[in-house]
Amino acid sequence: MRTQPAVECSIQRTLDLIGDRWTLLILRDLFRGVRRFSRIQEDLGIAKNLLTDRLGTLVDADIVERVPYQDRPVRHEYRLTEKGRALSPALLALMRWGDQYVSGGLAPTELVHDDCGTRLELQPWCTTCNVPVVPTDISSRPGPGRHTGSEDIRV
Amino acid sequence: MRTQPAVECSIQRTLDLIGDRWTLLILRDLFRGVRRFSRIQEDLGIAKNLLTDRLGTLVDADIVERVPYQDRPVRHEYRLTEKGRALSPALLALMRWGDQYVSGGLAPTELVHDDCGTRLELQPWCTTCNVPVVPTDISSRPGPGRHTGSEDIRV
DNA sequence: CGAGTCGGTTGAAAATCACAACTGACTCAC
DNA sequence: GTGAGTCAGTTGTGATTTTCAACCGACTCG
Numbered sequence: 001m002r003t004q005p006a007v008e009c010s011i012q013r014t015l016d017l018i019g020d021r022w023t024l025l026i027l028r029d030l031f032r033g034v035r036r037f038s039r040i041q042e043d044l045g046i047a048k049n050l051l052t053d054r055l056g057t058l059v060d061a062d063i064v065e066r067v068p069y070q071d072r073p074v075r076h077e078y079r080l081t082e083k084g085r086a087l088s089p090a091l092l093a094l095m096r097w098g099d100q101y102v103s104g105g106l107a108p109t110e111l112v113h114d115d116c117g118t119r120l121e122l123q124p125w126c127t128t129c130n131v132p133v134v135p136t137d138i139s140s141r142p143g144p145g146r147h148t149g150s151e152d153i154r155v
Numbered sequence: 156m157r158t159q160p161a162v163e164c165s166i167q168r169t170l171d172l173i174g175d176r177w178t179l180l181i182l183r184d185l186f187r188g189v190r191r192f193s194r195i196q197e198d199l200g201i202a203k204n205l206l207t208d209r210l211g212t213l214v215d216a217d218i219v220e221r222v223p224y225q226d227r228p229v230r231h232e233y234r235l236t237e238k239g240r241a242l243s244p245a246l247l248a249l250m251r252w253g254d255q256y257v258s259g260g261l262a263p264t265e266l267v268h269d270d271c272g273t274r275l276e277l278q279p280w281c282t283t284c285n286v287p288v289v290p291t292d293i294s295s296r297p298g299p300g301r302h303t304g305s306e307d308i309r310v
Numbered sequence: 311c312g313a314g315t316c317g318g319t320t321g322a323a324a325a326t327c328a329c330a331a332c333t334g335a336c337t338c339a340c
Numbered sequence: 341g342t343g344a345g346t347c348a349g350t351t352g353t354g355a356t357t358t359t360c361a362a363c364c365g366a367c368t369c370g
Contacts, residue, residue: 009263010253011183011246017257020176021358028166037317047359052318073366075316083256089277090248091166097245098165099300101238102172106300108164111279114292118283122244124266125280125287128273132280137269145254145261176327192348202328207349228335230347 010145017061018087022046023054027084028091030064035077058084093122165300172216173242177201178209182239183246185219190232213239248277 018024022044029040041051055078058064063084066076092111099107111120124133173179177199184195196206210233213219218239221231247266254262266275279288 009183010250010258012180012253013257014249014253015176015179019174019179021170021174024170024174025167028164038315041317048318049320050358072368073316075367086256087252089279090245090252092279093245093248093277094169095165097242098167098169099298101241102168103165103300107298108300109295110298111293111295113279113281113284113288114294116281116283118281120279120288120293121282122248122277122279124244124247124268124275124277126268126271126273127276128271129268133268133275138266138275139269140264140266143254143262143265145258145263193346196348203349204329204351205327227337228347230336 018058018063020054022050023058024091024094026051026054026058027063027080027087030078030080030084031088031091035079036069037076037078040078063087089122092120096122173213173218175209177205178213179246179249181206181209181213182218182235182242185233185235185239186243186246190234191224192231192233195233218242244277247275251277 018027025044026040026046029035029043034040034043037051037055040046041048044051046054055064055066059066059078061083062081064078065081067079068074069077095109095111096107099105112118113120124138125131126133173182180199181195181201184190184198189195189198192206192210195201196203199206201209210219210221214221214233216238217236219233220236222234223229224232250264250266251262254260267273268275276287279293280286281288
């Protein structure tokens with residue numbers, strides 16, 4: 001268990017929720033359309049009791065919802081909520097990093113823009129200048145949710 | 156330990172490397188400029204033996220490098236390599252998600268574009284159409300690194 | 311009726327983690 | 341030159357988590 005109190009950082013808060021060894025993998029399966037307990041379990045090789053526990057946590061956090069897909073016997077599947085779907089940029093960023101640095105630049109799966117078929121990149125975007133922004137052009141500042149004098153992040 | 160063989164997915168490969176409870180938090184500290192063993196240790200509240208282990212893994216994976224910052228006694232600090240710095244979009248995406256859904260829309264820390272001060276968003280970008288792309292406009296296809304018939308990802 | 315499926319629960323063994331104590335190389339104050 | 345302090349760890353032990361296998365209940369299908 002974490003001994004420190006939660007710091008004023010959304011990365012920490014996020015990882016406290018979904019940052020364990022299995023949760024992001026479960027979410028990836030849900031994005032892929034693998035929504036049933038047994039399918040996820042065999043796809044990931046996760047222990048059943050852990051999958052029960054992790055899905056419960058995700059449902060409690062409103063990232064995933066449990067919806068019945070049949071009666072007699074009633075059985076449920078797990079679907080991403082809007083909050084869960086909002087994690088797609090994070091998953092995509094992890095995937096693109098893995099493509100470049102773990103899979104040797106050869107993506108096992110590419111994501112493409114429906115309209116034109118172009119392979120998608122993921123980068124910070126400035127909505128004012130309407131240009132992509134590289135890490136060296138980024139600064140940080142305290143936001144409206146800042147309560148204490150914690151340090152800034154440089155990316 | 157994972158019982159399944161690594162599947163053809165860069166998310167899984169990435170999470171096998173950095174997807175444990177502490178590693179992304181350590182990387183966040185390195186992005187923030189917290190680079191010394193004892194500073195990271197007290198900032199995160201991680202056990203020292205675990206921090207030793209995680210930093211070793213990151214150095215082995217060439218995500219972080221161990222560089223001396225003084226002699227007598229020689230001491231080292233940990234710096235992100237280019238491979239490590241390339242994780243910034245993933246950290247940023249997790250941070251933005253946390254801002255919106257865990258910190259109640261109030262970001263403790265905002266990232267801004269140096270040139271204009273606009274708060275940064277992170278979204279998939281189509282370099283051909285020169286427009287941001289929403290999840291519903293994304294498709295997936297097997298990429299050059301695909302070896303087996305694994306399933307596609309929908310984000 | 312018997313076998314099979316799905317979505318779990320339970321219990322025990324194995325792995326991992328947290329915490330405290332200790333170490334080595336060195337500095338700095340006295 | 342002794343004593344306290346710092347930094348970056350290592351080691352040992354007990355607590356927590358994870359894994360693995362077995363079992364269960366509700367139901368369907370043959």
